[in-house]
Amino acid sequence: MVLFKIAWRSIWRSKMRSAVVIFAIASGLLGGLFSSAWMNGMAQQRVKNTFAYEIGHVQLHNPVYAENNDIKESIKNTSEKLRILDTIPGVRAVTERILVTGMSATANKNMGVNIIGVDPVQEKDVFEIYKKIDTASGDFFETKKKNSIVISRALAEELKARLKSKIVLTFQDYNGEITGAAFKVVGIFKTDNNPWDKMHVFVQNDDLRRVLALPENQSHEIVLVLDDFEKAESVATTLQSIFPDVKAEDWAAVSPYLSLMSGYMDTMMGLFMMIILGALGFGIVNTMLMVVLERTRELGMLMAIGMNRRRVFIMIMLETICLALVGAFFGEILSLIVINYFNKTGIDLSSVAEGMESVGYAAVTYPMLEPYRYFQITILVIITGILASIYPAIKALKLHPAEAIRTI
Secondary structure: OHHHHHHHHHHOOOHHHHHHHHHHHHHHHHHHHHHHHHHHHHHHHHHHHHHHHHHOOEEEEOOOHHHHOOOOOOEOOHHHHHHHHOOOOOEEEEEEEEEEEEEEEOOOOEEEEEEEEEOHHHHHHHOOHHHHOOHHHEOOOOOOOOOEEEEEHHHHHHHOOOOOOEEEEEEEOOOOOEEEEEEEEEEEEOOOOHHHHHHEEEEEHHHHHHHHOOOOOOEOEEEEEEOOHHHHHHHHHHHHHHOOOOEEEEHHHHOHHHHHHHHHHHHHHHHHHHHHHHHHHHHHHHHHHHHHHHOHHHHHHHHHOOOOHHHHHHHHHHHHHHHHHHHHHHHHHHHHHHHHHHHHHOEEOHHHHHHHHHOOOOOEEOOOOOHHHHHHHHHHHHHHHHHHHHHHHHHHHOOOHHHHHHOO
8 A cells, every 4th residue: 555655646746747647548448438439439330230131130041052053942931930930939029031142123123132122010120121121211011002013222223213103023943944023113212331332222022932833831931039039049049959950050050250240340349449558558667667767866755764666666566557547537538438439429421322232331331349358458558557567567576776776
């Protein structure tokens, strides 16, 4: 306790020098934490959007369909499976889908697309595509008219289509014959992922099943959303044991990119903060060396009256750690305020929206940082302070009391 008091008072002997170091640490942490929060917010938003619009949390397929997308390899007894899935704890909602790849065409142009047959009611419980259709762009099968289709704004621009336009879908049916039908556009959606938007269209299950000649009570895909997406792996394992005739995959298996991105962001944030703290550490070392040189006579006197070298070492270390922690405190408080502000207002990158959406990221991003990150940063600051104190403390230990006392 005595050494801590001495260390604390020593920091404020030269208020200007200490203030400069504290400002450097605080500003460094502010920049590092805000940048990390920005990257983390973009990644989390990308993951959330992928769950909400594209893949859900867990998917079921026929094992053979999962390998080659053969439309004959469907999930049998779909209604019974849906009934069982609704009773499993942790499952929030479930929907079935019919999937086929084909061509979409208007009088102006044609383009390859993935056609998704959906039950409009079930689909709204699992996915949020319907929320991406504004009031001027139709709806998501509200009227349930026969042969209706919902397309993206990106595809509409490619095909030069609009609401009530006719789009002809052509694909191979269940028997291997080329078939197709004309569908009327009833809704136009837009997500933050233009490439995905352009490649997917939605029709009603009944319409697609009829044209595809797919037997009743069969589907190609069942998608689940859970109360907690982090439990997806365990739920998928449970479902695999319940339904041995299907292949159950969690979101990480369905989209390895998302899993890789989450791990990559954690690694990048860690490396980024270590580089910043490393640079700040050199500044702290330089400051503490100056402190030791300025207090040569004082340190010599303390050793001459009986303070052992271990206590001198601890005193220098405590002084360095205290200096680093004060800077970290202000840096974390400032970053918390700034991050929370932009988390509510968002950072508008509309000027580069086209480029952002071309790789699946939103034009407006919301920085976020989990609370445990601040605890991690505090631990890293303490470690940085300890490492930065070693060299100055060793220099202090090399002082000879008699010579130090004579130093003017």
